[in-house]
Amino acid sequence: MNTTEKYLAAKEKYASIGVDTDAVLKELEKVKISMHVWQGDDVQGFLSDGELTGGISVTGNHPGKATNPTELRQDLEKAYSFIPGKHKLNLHAIYLDTDEKIDLNEIEPKHFEKWVAWAKEQGLGLDFNPTFFSHPMFKDGFTLSSPEKEVRDFWIEHGKRSRKIAEYFGKELGQVCVNNFWVPDGYKDNPIDRYSPRKRLMESLDEIFAEELDPSLTLDAVESKLFGLGAEAYTVGSHEFYMGYGLTRQKLVCLDAGHFHPTEVISNKLSSLGLFSEGILLHVSRPVRWDSDHVVIMDDELQEIAKELVRNDLLGKTNIGLDFFDATINRVAAWVIGTRNTIKAVLKAMLEPTDYLKQIELDGDFTTRLVLTEELKDFPYADVWNYYCEQQGVPVGLDWYKEAQQYEQDVLLKR
Known part of the structure; x- marks a missing residue:
């Protein structure tokens, strides 16, 4: 899958817990x-x-x-x-x-x-x-x-x-x-x-x-x-x-x-x-x-x-x-x-469902709080991040480092 396809899959995953990834990325821009x-x-x-x-x-x-x-x-x-x-x-x-x-x-x-x-x-x-x-x-x-x-x-x-x-x-x-x-x-x-x-x-x-x-x-x-x-x-x-x-x-x-x-x-x-x-x-x-x-x-x-x-x-x-x-x-x-x-x-x-987490905490449902916060650690936030980088016109993943290494060869090492 390409970056966009991975993002769409991640978007669906986050939507299942009430998080709108498109809205999140608009807020992140600020x-x-x-x-x-x-x-x-x-x-x-x-x-x-x-x-x-x-x-x-x-x-x-x-x-x-x-x-x-x-x-x-x-x-x-x-x-x-x-x-x-x-x-x-x-x-x-x-x-x-x-x-x-x-x-x-x-x-x-x-x-x-x-x-x-x-x-x-x-x-x-x-x-x-x-x-x-x-x-x-x-x-x-x-x-x-x-x-x-x-x-x-x-x-x-x-x-x-x-x-x-x-x-x-x-x-x-x-x-x-x-x-x-x-x-x-x-x-x-x-x-x-x-x-x-x-x-x-x-x-x-x-x-x-x-x-x-x-x-x-x-x-x-x-x-x-x-x-x-x-x-x-x-x-x-x-x-x-x-x-x-x-x-x-x-x-x-x-x-x-x-x-x-x-x-x-x-x-x-x-x-x-x-x-x-x-x-x-x-x-x-x-x-x-x-x-x-x-x-x-x-x-x-x-x-x-x-x-x-x-x-x-x-x-x-x-x-x-x-x-x-x-x-x-x-x-x-x-x-x-x-x-x-x-x-x-x-x-x-x-990318957390913050309002929901606060509500279950207020309700005393500490089991769900722990389950969800632990499961969120494995959610595909990296796919959302990579999509954001691509949309912002900057390198995705390790691609930036390849450019940085070339810049070091072309510029930094010649000083």
Whole structure:
């Protein structure tokens, strides 16, 4: 059977449990994944050639890394050509494209005009992140919470300018730009005073966010972390800090899959956060014992995240972004694997008879709940996925990888 014939058989199978696959695929088209630019060049950016600092570490030396904005956009175009749907790109401030010699506290919208022009050509939205790491003003492990006013002022100015760039993206592209704030501040060993750095961080963020910006153009998000390299004992921006900050300042709360204790999962937090937060930002990643940012695979937690978003009707208030980097493998392939898996997990969740499952649970029929959820694991969702890819004009199955291998031979290995 060809792809369409397999889809029609799958459509009939799902119809037997009350799921309309045609309607599901129409809904899936609306889901945008914000693919992260930093997988393409190992989080180096174009501001400096210095080493990564602030708990950021990339391992591996696979050939073909992008070394300038033109190469990076070329690689991104190839990756997007393998991914069904129209999505977004998440830029960090260090990915400016300009010949000017400027610092992070001097960046302006004009330094990202080439990215905006490219995004318009590609039909993509843009998200943004200020960059609070890998810089001489990341002093003694601190930025916005530094005890030195000069340091705080530098990073506050950077944060303010980042918001204006995000606003510019929203105006130019007609899609809201999510601007995510994460800072690596913390201590390697046990501090005496945990309160004062958090108070300084709160005050610095309040100053950055003092100007009201149109929420149809840009939304601010804040991101927590349990620990990082060099901040193993104490992270200023903890989950509790940013949960409180986001809820009291009407900011999106970002949950990164790798930023919690190894026994914690973010899927179980979504239903609670959905009740109280202005909105949610996800950084979908794959931690292996710590925040190691492995390429997203179709594991249990990815599927649970997607189920929580679909079952609780949270897709409308959730911005799905990716955050991983692996330099041991083909970087374009890494993007494609992670993004396709994330979309596929959402599709699989949408193919559940959610209303029926909720009703039998409410009725106390836990036997049917278990039977059906187990049987659904063997339903032919892959045939629905392959049909979706074909309809969206992207390669089906392993066909994309054959093209990616050819691109590596023709382009990446010649750099």
